[in-house]
Amino acid sequence: MITGDASYIKKINRSIILREIVKEGLISRADLSKVTALTRATISAQVADLIEEGLIIETQLEHYSVGRKPIMLSLNGEAGYALGIDLDYDHITFTVSDLKGTPVISKRIDTNTTDYSEILNLLIENIKVYKSEYAYSRYGIIGIVIAIHGLVGKDETIHYVPRLRWNNITLKNDIERHIDINVFIENNANLSAFAERVYVHHETDNLLSATLYSGIGLGMMMNNDFFRGHDGFAGEIGHMIVVPNGIQCNCGNKGCWERYASENALFKHLSNTRKMKSITYEDIQKWLAEGDEEVHQLMEEFIYYLSIGLNNMINMYNPDMLVLDSELLRMYPNSLDKIRGNLNSSISHYRELQISTIGRNSVLLGACAFAIKHFLDVPMLNFKYDTQSNSIASVNI
Numbered sequence: 001m002i003t004g005d006a007s008y009i010k011k012i013n014r015s016i017i018l019r020e021i022v023k024e025g026l027i028s029r030a031d032l033s034k035v036t037a038l039t040r041a042t043i044s045a046q047v048a049d050l051i052e053e054g055l056i057i058e059t060q061l062e063h064y065s066v067g068r069k070p071i072m073l074s075l076n077g078e079a080g081y082a083l084g085i086d087l088d089y090d091h092i093t094f095t096v097s098d099l100k101g102t103p104v105i106s107k108r109i110d111t112n113t114t115d116y117s118e119i120l121n122l123l124i125e126n127i128k129v130y131k132s133e134y135a136y137s138r139y140g141i142i143g144i145v146i147a148i149h150g151l152v153g154k155d156e157t158i159h160y161v162p163r164l165r166w167n168n169i170t171l172k173n174d175i176e177r178h179i180d181i182n183v184f185i186e187n188n189a190n191l192s193a194f195a196e197r198v199y200v201h202h203e204t205d206n207l208l209s210a211t212l213y214s215g216i217g218l219g220m221m222m223n224n225d226f227f228r229g230h231d232g233f234a235g236e237i238g239h240m241i242v243v244p245n246g247i248q249c250n251c252g253n254k255g256c257w258e259r260y261a262s263e264n265a266l267f268k269h270l271s272n273t274r275k276m277k278s279i280t281y282e283d284i285q286k287w288l289a290e291g292d293e294e295v296h297q298l299m300e301e302f303i304y305y306l307s308i309g310l311n312n313m314i315n316m317y318n319p320d321m322l323v324l325d326s327e328l329l330r331m332y333p334n335s336l337d338k339i340r341g342n343l344n345s346s347i348s349h350y351r352e353l354q355i356s357t358i359g360r361n362s363v364l365l366g367a368c369a370f371a372i373k374h375f376l377d378v379p380m381l382n383f384k385y386d387t388q389s390n391s392i393a394s395v396n397i
Contacts, residue, residue, distance in 0.1 A: 010046075013038055015378050017046050021056060022100075023202075023382040026072040042232075043071065047073060054079045054138045057374075060196040075099055080139030080375065083130055084367025085123070086188065089214075090164040091148045092119070094126055095366035096134070099142070099376075101198070101383040104365070114164045122170070124178050131179065141181055143371030147188040147363045149214070154232040156185040162250065163214075182368060188363045189235055190226050193219025195322050195358055195366030198373075199385035205320040206311060210237070212306070216258040219315065220317065223381045228287070238262065238311075242308050260305035263328050266298055283332055299332050307342035314343065314350045325356040 015037050027035075029349055033043045041101045057076045060069050077098035086093040095106040109126070111119065127144060134140050148171075150161030158169040172183045187209055193209035196219075208220040216238030221225040228234050238258030239251050246255025259265055267279045273294070276283075287295040306324075314322065329335040336355055345352075356362060373381050 001090065011377075014046055014050070015376075017043065018050070018055070018376050019378045019380065021073055022075055022378065025384070026059065026061075026074050028070045028072055030070075030326050032073070032180075034090055043324070058290060059189055062147030076103065078137060080137055080142040080376070081134045082371035083127065083141050083144045084191075084364045084366070084370040085144065085293070086363050087119070087123075087146055089114075089149070092122065092126075093364060094130065095364040095368060096130060096141075097365075097372075098370055101365065101369050101372060103368070107261070107347065114166075116164075116166060116169060120174055121379055122309075123171075124175060125184070127175065127179055129136060129182070131181065136282045139375075141142050142375040143182045143184065144175070145180075145184045145186060145191070145370045147191050147367050148185060149188050149217075151233050152185055157232075158185060159233070167329045175209050182374065184374065185365070186370065187217070187219070187235065189219040190228075191219070191366030192217070192325060192356075192362040193221050193323075193366070194226075195355065195362040196321075197221050197224070198369045198381045199358060199365060199383050201321050202382045206317070207325040208317060208319045209325065209362070210310075210313070212262050212329075213360075213363075214262065214264045214326065216262050216309070218313070222317075237309065238312060240309060242312075246396060257305070257309040257346060261309055262327060263324065265299070265327065266302050268297070269298060281327055284328065288332065299335075300338075303329065303332075303335060303340065305383060307339050310339065310353075311343055318349055320351045322353045323356050324354070325359060325362060327359070329355050330359070334390065335372035 017032060017392045018039070019037055020032060027038065029047060030045050033040050047056065051058065055076055056073050059074060061072055080098070080099055081104070084095045084097065086294050086387065091105065091106045091108055091110045095102045095394035098373040111122070111123070113119065131141050148158055148161060149163065150166070151159040153159050156172045158166055160167055160173055172185045175183050189209065189211050192211050193207055196209050197204060197207050205223055209219040211217045218234055218235040223313050239249065239253060239256045240254045241253060242257045242260060243255035247259040248254050249259050250255035270279045284295060288299070310322065336353065340353060358365060369383065370380055
């Protein structure tokens with residue numbers, strides 16, 4: 001039994017009720033009482049407050065065959081909006097979602113600078129526009145989450161972004177000085193893992209999500225929270241050494257995993273061997289369909305080295321779910337079966353291995369969901385992922 005002062009207990013009950021309403025989508029007061037084990041009087045009082053605050057709405061089911069039509073409760077998705085920002089090397093993507101985690105608009109801005117002051121001004125300028133555009137809703141922009149492709153400390157200081165050459169940047173404070181909205185700074189791989197948990201893998205307590213694009217990032221959800229390590233830098237798994245004295249890495253070591261098992265490594269290799277400035281996924285798909293021997297061999301090596309690192313991750317963390325986010329794996333036939341075939345150690349245990357169905361959208365969906373979680377003050381969210389309603393179509397500026 002939860003004990004404490006009345007305001008604390010009320011806050012806990014409110015969180016429990018909101019969590020169940022979000023989880024079910026539509027639920028009656030009676031069913032809320034059953035699943036939460038709270039009294040009907042408590043449910044009625046809390047629901048009345050949430051309706052008055054505009055966070056939940058009542059809906060009467062039209063097709064109910066027996067007895068009086070029940071009044072159903074649902075989250076009011078239009079009460080406020082979350083702003084997710086993916087701050088990448090040469091572009092920034094802004095996505096706004098409603099309170100149900102469904103994207104409503106997305107915009108990508110190409111950047112021609114790595115200068116911090118210029119990018120800060122660009123962020124502030126665009127955030128002010130979104131704040132104005134959504135001021136009509138009851139709560140407006142309820143929170144901003146910025147995904148960083150680098151090291152983010154527990155205090156949300158950006159310690160290092162390799163491609164931007166940023167060190168010890170206080171982006172959160174610098175934005176909040178100009179805009180009165182809560183800003184959260186988080187590592188992009190963590191937000192990808194959060195999106196996988198929130199939108200797809202609802203029954204998973206321990207989830208690892210590896211993104212394999214420009215490098216290899218690892219987001220870790222342990223007991224429905226991020227595993228960050230001592231300073232917040234856990235998850236830099238791409239710099240695990242898999243080939244002693246191997247290829248030189250920008251981090252200073254040799255033989256790092258991402259030099260062998262990231263998409264960027266494969267693309268660079270093909271760009272060099274084929275004397276092409278840029279290689280696209282369409283090129284890879286075409287060469288695979290044509291039976292190109294070099295491309296097939298490179299994909300087999302990609303999967304081989306990927307499997308080595310995955311085996312190490314599984315042995316270290318023993319996850320329920322391991323999700324791989326890679327466009328190359330999605331297009332290569334039987335890639336998942338090939339990986340599973342390489343994970344044959346008698347001590348390597350995991351429950352399930354999957355290729356992400358969300359893909360590159362995961363960072364922005366995770367950012368928006370993270371802002372909503374903090375606004376609603378719930379321990380976890382369960383949103384439904386729909387490839388149509390949750391797809392993010394960016395407009396380039």
